[in-house]
Amino acid sequence: MELLRNAVRPYAWGSRTTIPELLGRPVPAPHPEAELWLGAHPGDPSKVLGADGSERSLLDLLEADPVGQLGDRCANRWGNRLPFLLKILAAEEPLSMQAHPSAAQAAEGHAREEKLGIARDAPNRNYPDPTAKPELVCALTEFHALAGFRAPERTVALLRAIETPGLAKYTELLSGQPDPDGLRALFTTWITLPQAKLDELLPDVLDACVLHIKDHGEFDVECRTILELGEAHPRDAGVLAALLLNRLTLSAGEAIYLPAGNLHSYLHGTAVEILANSDNILRCGLTPKHVDVPELLRVVDFGCGDMPVHTGDPGPHGAVYRTETPEFELSRVEWAAGDGGDDSEVRFAGGAPQILLCTAGELVVTAEDGERAELHRGQSAWLPASHPAVRVRPAGGPRTQLFRATPGTCDSLAP
Structure with a gap:
């Protein structure tokens, strides 16, 4: 360690x-x-x-x-x-x-x-x-x-809410085929627009977003995002592509x-x-x-719908964010201010490489062979696969938070 x-x-x-x-x-x-x-x-x-x-x-x-x-x-x-x-x-x-x-x-x-x-x-x-x-x-x-393509029906509603004469034909393209193939067709059209056409369309779209915000429309957050992106990237087709994606907070x-x-x-x-x-x-x-x-279009997945937001599977004092990927798994452990007794300990199994990162407070890490270390906020530790299991607890001060990274095939939190 x-x-x-x-x-x-x-x-x-x-x-x-x-x-x-x-x-x-x-x-x-x-x-x-x-x-x-x-x-x-x-x-x-x-x-x-x-x-x-x-x-x-x-x-x-x-x-x-x-x-x-x-x-x-x-x-x-x-x-x-x-x-x-x-x-x-x-x-x-x-x-x-x-x-x-x-x-x-x-x-x-x-x-x-x-x-x-x-x-x-x-x-x-x-x-x-x-x-x-x-x-x-x-x-x-x-x-x-x-992140991820919004349901086409909702995107059509957004496009109609900010519709300009120049945008209308693109709205109809998606409304006529509100599925992944329709999204692919519209996305491809937008990111391959000649720069002269893009320079005509983007200012109209941005002006329409301003009006939508002034009118307190239902797509206020989406329009504000488009305006921010348009200001930072005024001639970029990615601003149009952003109209198709889920906006998450x-x-x-x-x-x-x-x-x-x-x-x-x-x-x-x-x-x-x-x-x-x-x-x-x-x-x-x-x-x-x-x-x-061309390579982007080979890679992008045009599946659509709400982007899932994960809170993790419950674990002792925290959560484990499990996914389908074998390369990684992330665990989050948190303790309230003043915690630090034996019942606050969390055990991490050995046998696989892991990184521990303290993002708040102060931690005490104790290995089964007696090795002991402290991690303060911003500090991290490497535990090789040959290292024995460890127990982690807060030092008893302010709120404490730890993230643990392992390969996805690893056990996660253990009591």
């Missing part, structure tokens, strides 16, 4: 306060800090801190002792790789609209681009690795997102799971994200980066 020092990613859409404040550093930071990465991603692996003050890359540790660190089952299944990456997301501005491939699509796309000789860090590279990238995001604060503890093909954009807020350890992204818009429309 060793503490981790984790990489901060300074993307432009990040916050200058959230991650520095979590880590106990001066606020505001000189530049936006968007993501805190916990894991063994080759681009920015966590550092394992030795008792003597030394640091060693978690990636190097896995390469030197894959079975001891990952366990036989995990090492064999994932090719000696840690299959998940844990993150803190601090979104001050919207992220790009994107979707991720399935395992089969990623393997085929990666092999194709390797054969073509496209450099893995090239801006037009879609598949730098051959693995899928499902993800789950759990809100720490109120968290805003676009998550409360703390609520989560959404994004399987392969789900089109989404995180808009604002702080969250814990866990995802398969992959870089494969097909962008749709809201970004100056490369957008490969």
Whole structure:
């Protein structure tokens, strides 16, 4: 059981306060800090801190002792790789609209681009690795997102509520075929519009959204989102695509799971994200980066309806966010201020790799062999598969919160 020092990613859409404040550093930071990465991603692996003050890359540790660190089952299944990456997301501005491939699509796309000789860090590279990238995001604060295609009937109602002469034919296209095929047809039409046509349509749509808000229409939140995106990305087809997606507001503890093909954009807020350890992204818009429309259309899932919001399966003092993916599982444990007795302990089984992250308060972690460690807010620990089971309890001070990341085949919370 060793503490981790984790990489901060300074993307432009990040916050200058959230991650520095979590880590106990001066606020505001000189530049936006968007993501805190916990894991063994080759681009920015966590550092394992030795008792003597030394640091060693978690990636190097896995390469030197894959079975001891990952366990036989995990090492064999994932090719000696840690299959998940844990993150803190601090979104001050919207992220790009994107979707991720399935395992089969990623393997085929990666092999194709390797054969073509496209450099893995090239801006037009879609598949730098051959693995899928499902993800789950759990809100720490109120968290805003676009995710999954809204039921077509509701989207038709939205389009009619803001209808302009230029928008009418697109409304009719979807109303005439209110199903996934109709969504595919409209989405494809919009993201392939010539720039001149897009420059005519977008201002009319934005003006109509302003009028809808002034008239206190039922799609107020959706229209405000379109206006915000239109201001930040004034000539971007992704603004139109956003009209087709579910607009979600998550409360703390609520989560959404994004399987392969789900089109989404995180808009604002702080969250814990866990995802398969992959870089494969097909962008749709809201970004100056490369957008490969034909490949995007191969990947996007046009299934539609309300986006499920998960509160997790109940566990001792918390919840487990179970999904269909084998790469990861996320658990959340919380204690009220003043808790700290024996009845507040939660046991985590050993036998698989895990990362513990304290996001509030202070924790005491005690292993079955007597090893003991404390985790303060913002601190995290690596427990290899060879480590014995541990018991975790709050130190008895303020409200305490812990997130635990494991492979999806792992046991979760145990009493």
